[in-house]
Amino acid sequence: xxxxxxxxxxxxxxxxxxxxxxxxxxxxxxxxxxxxxxxxxxxxxxxxxxxxxxxxxxxxxxxxxxxxxxxxxxxxxxxxxxxxxxxxxxxxxxxxxxxxxxxxxxxxxxxxxxxxxxxxxxxxxxxxxxxxxxxxxxxxxxxxxxxxxxxxxxxxxxxxxxxxxxxxxxxxxxxxxxxxxxxxxxxxxxxxxxxxxxxxxxxxxxxxxxxxxxxxxxxxxxxxxxxxxxxxxxxxxxxxxxxxxxxxxxxxxxxxxxxxxxxxxxxxxxxxxxxxxxxxxxxxxxxxxxxxxxxxxxxxxxxxxxxxxxxxxxxxxxxxxxxxxxxxxxxxxxxxxxxxxxxxxxxxxxxxx
Amino acid sequence: xxxxxxxxxxxxxxxxxxxxxxxxxxxxxxxxxxxxxxxxxxxxxxxxxxxxxxxxxxxxxxxxxxxxxxxxxxxxxxxxxxxxxxxxxxxxxxxxxxxxxxxxxxxxxxxxxxxxxxxxxxxxxxxxxxxxxxxxxxxxxxxxxxxxxxxxxxxxxxxxxxxxxxxxxxxxxxxxxxxxxxxxxxxxxxxxxxxxxxxxxxxxxxxxxxxxxxxxxxxxxxxxxxxxxxxxxxxxxxxxxxxxxxxxxxxxxxxxxxxxxxxx
Numbered sequence: 001x002x003x004x005x006x007x008x009x010x011x012x013x014x015x016x017x018x019x020x021x022x023x024x025x026x027x028x029x030x031x032x033x034x035x036x037x038x039x040x041x042x043x044x045x046x047x048x049x050x051x052x053x054x055x056x057x058x059x060x061x062x063x064x065x066x067x068x069x070x071x072x073x074x075x076x077x078x079x080x081x082x083x084x085x086x087x088x089x090x091x092x093x094x095x096x097x098x099x100x101x102x103x104x105x106x107x108x109x110x111x112x113x114x115x116x117x118x119x120x121x122x123x124x125x126x127x128x129x130x131x132x133x134x135x136x137x138x139x140x141x142x143x144x145x146x147x148x149x150x151x152x153x154x155x156x157x158x159x160x161x162x163x164x165x166x167x168x169x170x171x172x173x174x175x176x177x178x179x180x181x182x183x184x185x186x187x188x189x190x191x192x193x194x195x196x197x198x199x200x201x202x203x204x205x206x207x208x209x210x211x212x213x214x215x216x217x218x219x220x221x222x223x224x225x226x227x228x229x230x231x232x233x234x235x236x237x238x239x240x241x242x243x244x245x246x247x248x249x250x251x252x253x254x255x256x257x258x259x260x261x262x263x264x265x266x267x268x269x270x271x272x273x274x275x276x277x278x279x280x281x282x283x284x285x286x287x288x289x290x291x292x293x294x295x296x297x298x299x300x301x302x303x304x305x306x307x308x309x310x311x312x313x314x315x316x317x318x319x320x321x322x323x324x325x326x327x328x329x330x331x332x333x334x335x336x337x338x339x340x341x342x343x344x345x346x347x348x349x350x351x352x353x
Numbered sequence: 354x355x356x357x358x359x360x361x362x363x364x365x366x367x368x369x370x371x372x373x374x375x376x377x378x379x380x381x382x383x384x385x386x387x388x389x390x391x392x393x394x395x396x397x398x399x400x401x402x403x404x405x406x407x408x409x410x411x412x413x414x415x416x417x418x419x420x421x422x423x424x425x426x427x428x429x430x431x432x433x434x435x436x437x438x439x440x441x442x443x444x445x446x447x448x449x450x451x452x453x454x455x456x457x458x459x460x461x462x463x464x465x466x467x468x469x470x471x472x473x474x475x476x477x478x479x480x481x482x483x484x485x486x487x488x489x490x491x492x493x494x495x496x497x498x499x500x501x502x503x504x505x506x507x508x509x510x511x512x513x514x515x516x517x518x519x520x521x522x523x524x525x526x527x528x529x530x531x532x533x534x535x536x537x538x539x540x541x542x543x544x545x546x547x548x549x550x551x552x553x554x555x556x557x558x559x560x561x562x563x564x565x566x567x568x569x570x571x572x573x574x575x576x577x578x579x580x581x582x583x584x585x586x587x588x589x590x591x592x593x594x595x596x597x598x599x600x601x602x603x604x605x606x607x608x609x610x611x612x613x614x615x616x617x
Contacts (some may be wrong), residue, residue: 004425050518050522052518052521070526070527071518071520071521072527072530073524074522075524076522078518078519080515080518080519081515084513084516086520095521098524101524101525101529102524145523149523269536
């Protein structure tokens, strides 16, 4: 399966720069998600790979620059956001359309269509028209049709956004299974962080036409590169501080409220410089104010807001110098209760400016 | 579809009067055409089909009918094809002067037909064109374009671009994607546009009457006939036209409308 390389891809519509130099490399059989808010340029990137948009920079598929190659020669399967099923063709004819374009003998087309109907569990629907399918079935047909041409890679544009929550979760599992089974290099675009975390091997976080971070889902979540990623994926508490001391492993910093904390980080920061770091809400330990927690950073405060979410509690804690901290914990706390928050130096992540 | 009938008497009466006003002249026309006497009289003096037979003696009507039919079919086809090309350009591409082109193509809708007819008359005679066939063909193309263009632009704008993109990503050349994917979707609209154009051309009187030099169209021929003759032949002809329209509409409903919604 194909290796896809994007180098310094740029795109402007008039004055507006949509993509500001995107570099990305997808390994063979990799399942990558481009995650970002609407208008970040993720769909433009997909259109460029599909051959539907101009760009500058270089786009190589299997080492060959595909500039100027029209969409119908690219052999890339695309699942569109609205599925784009042909309304006047049956499910079987939709799936077989790309094979017919390749002038494949009818018997072979039928055989491959049957295989895909089985793979996507569309049995019995072959002769239906798209208008008579449910949302989930339409999506399966769209995937089957894209896979039928045995494409070099698969592009999916917000593939699950039109489905309801329950169906979406089922399709996530299934999409992942199919991708593993077929082993196709896949790039899918989404604004839904849960979807990206659940599906992809690699997440590419984009904002305002630039890639902010590329990494595995756990990388992106546990070690966000900058403030945008920290805020966009999951929740986080941000702290501003001044570096008092730093070595290769540990940064000691004084928060603007006066508390001194230690953060494990291999970033090179100068003494006296300012840093911003984040701590995820579920990385805090809660204890009574008098208890000593070895090696941890501590904040004392009171619970001013507590919400029970079923599997956990969400608390808002105000510290002595009126800093508000979001905490997620398995133990309940009453509003107004005094608590000691502790967090380990390894759980603080220093962000790029 | 549920039809709710109002119980208010006043509204019922008003509705009845309006329908009567629409239908009554046609009944009167039928009555007149069946006259056994020689006048355009209603109620008819005795029943007879002689004025229908008499149509055979009026070769002028036959020639006019052929011209009108030819003009209507021809301008419907050319107008739909022209609007299709124009609509592809207007709805897919942004180019300089785009809205000007659109406005110009739709302008015959707002210019009075008398003005259009006069304009054609003066321009064509200045150019030395005195063939009714050529001038009427041009005129009817201009008159029908606004209708067909509107219908076709609306149909194309309603097509998500992803459909053709999907076909292309599956290996269809852009032209093939257009003909295999987009055309079947907008086909019913093209037929509807063609019918609009046909009717607009076939019934046109005001602008056409300026250009009937060597040949004449049916509406103009009927008008001329009732000014010079007072027998019911023209009424018989009108009834035949009404009958063909009714048959056409019946066929339209039976086949086209049904076909339009197949697979939807």
